[in-house]
Amino acid sequence: QVQLVESGGRVVQPGRSLRLSCAASGFTFSAYALHWVRQPPGKGLEWVAVISYDGTNEYYIDSVKGRFTISRDNSKNTLFLQMNSLRAEDSAVYYCARSEAVLYNMDVWGQGTTVTVSS
Amino acid sequence: DIQMTQSPSTLSASVGDRVSITCRASQSISSWLAWYQQKPGKAPKLLIYKASSLESGVPSRFSGSGSGTEFTLTISSLQADDFATYYCQQYNSYSTFGQGTKVEIK
Numbered sequence: 001q002v003q004l005v006e007s008g009g010r011v012v013q014p015g016r017s018l019r020l021s022c023a024a025s026g027f028t029f030s031a032y033a034l035h036w037v038r039q040p041p042g043k044g045l046e047w048v049a050v051i052s053y054d055g056t057n058e059y060y061i062d063s064v065k066g067r068f069t070i071s072r073d074n075s076k077n078t079l080f081l082q083m084n085s086l087r088a089e090d091s092a093v094y095y096c097a098r099s100e101a102v103l104y105n106m107d108v109w110g111q112g113t114t115v116t117v118s119s
Numbered sequence: 120d121i122q123m124t125q126s127p128s129t130l131s132a133s134v135g136d137r138v139s140i141t142c143r144a145s146q147s148i149s150s151w152l153a154w155y156q157q158k159p160g161k162a163p164k165l166l167i168y169k170a171s172s173l174e175s176g177v178p179s180r181f182s183g184s185g186s187g188t189e190f191t192l193t194i195s196s197l198q199a200d201d202f203a204t205y206y207c208q209q210y211n212s213y214s215t216f217g218q219g220t221k222v223e224i225k
Contacts, residue, residue, distance in 0.1 A: 047214035059213055103210045105153035109162035
């Protein structure tokens with residue numbers, strides 16, 4: 001079945017780096033744009049970044065520009081989020097989600113992975 | 120940046136009630152709006168896209184309307200399974216979510 005599975009979340013100190021992964025199965029990975037969306041504890045959803053189906057276009061929310069990098073490996077059906085210079089306010093559940101285009105709704109979501117930034 | 124404002128933030132209702140949630144955009148987004156349902160500890164689930172198109176498998180008691188800057192999600196007859204938090208999302212310019220509306224049992 002169509003599935004996205006995130007991994008890589010853990011407790012990390014402020015200023016450190018972390019890479020999240022999202023493994024896809026059950027669909028043609030290279031045909032879809034992919035997003036990262038986060039949700040701080042007890043709060044709402046916040047879109048973080050999106051990458052086009054072929055990896056040539058990337059867009060980010062202002063608060064992570066220059067610190068986070070979204071990438072994908074279409075040969076391994078895997079999406080990544082490289083997070084550098086982490087801050088306490090980056091603590092959240094991070095979801096990956098697919099969409100038919102960069103500017104579109106998200107029809108399949110992973111279960112999320114938790115990032116906690118704390119000393 | 121486009122801001123999305125949902126109202127109300129919390130809605131108390133009973134099974135069988137007709138409920139509506141409003142989402143307003145800070146500028147026109149045409150019909151590039153989606154609605155999601157999220158239950159505690161779970162990922163969001165797509166309900167409505169392009170403002171009024173029902174996602175496959177979603178019950179027909181859910182409907183969406185609106186265009187431009189004002190949108191509405193309506194549940195025609197609230198069921199026990201519908202108590203959850205609902206989010207709107209614009210995708211006219213990058214992506215932005217509303218702050219959410221929690222539908223709770225009255």
